[in-house]
Amino acid sequence: MTKQMSFKAQQREVEARYRTQIDSAESTEDVRKFFERTAVNFLHRAVGEQVDVQPDDVSFEPDAEPGYALSDRLLKNEAFSALWEESDLPQILTLLSERALNRYKYLARKHPDKTEMKIFQVSGPRRY
Numbered sequence: 136m137t138k139q140m141s142f143k144a145q146q147r148e149v150e151a152r153y154r155t156q157i158d159s160a161e162s163t164e165d166v167r168k169f170f171e172r173t174a175v176n177f178l179h180r181a182v183g184e185q186v187d188v189q190p191d192d193v194s195f196e197p198d199a200e201p202g203y204a205l206s207d208r209l210l211k212n213e214a215f216s217a218l219w220e221e222s223d224l225p226q227i228l229t230l231l232s233e234r235a236l237n238r239y240k241y242l243a244r245k246h247p248d249k250t251e252m253k254i255f256q257v258s259g260p261r262r263y
Contacts, residue, residue, distance in 0.1 A: 140222035142181040146230075149177045153231065157238050166242065167195040170235035174203065174228060181224065186215040195232070197239050201225075202232030 156169040174193040182188065192206040209215050218224060 140218065142177075142223060142227060145177055145180040146227045148180060149173050150231075154234065157234050160238055160242065163197075163239050163242050166235050166239045170195045170203070170232065174231055177227065177231070178224075182215060182218050185218065186212055193228075195235060195239075197236055201229045202236045203228055 153169065153173040156173070157166060160166045160169060171190075171193055175188055175190055178186075178188045178193065186209070188209070189206070192209045194204050194206075196202060196204045210219075
């Protein structure tokens, strides 16, 4: 039987705030932003001493399985690959992405106008 490293403590450190952010997201772009920031923050807490985690190392991919993608730079890093294979990192990122995917699908179905407004903002002065 092989031993598996666990990063549950680091997951708990980011999870409460993440839940709040995802639940209050008003657009699919908010969901994307919150997931990517939280995933990078989690990885930095979990493997930051051994692997240099950059902001663009994790991207939200709602149309792909498991809902996120890791950068080639990160996947080619030997230290990260070893940790990825010998720990619960994939399961934790999948759990985080599942919450984001649920909110993303809800917002895309129920509030597409808010997403459109955030993506395609009109230039010029704003009226308040």
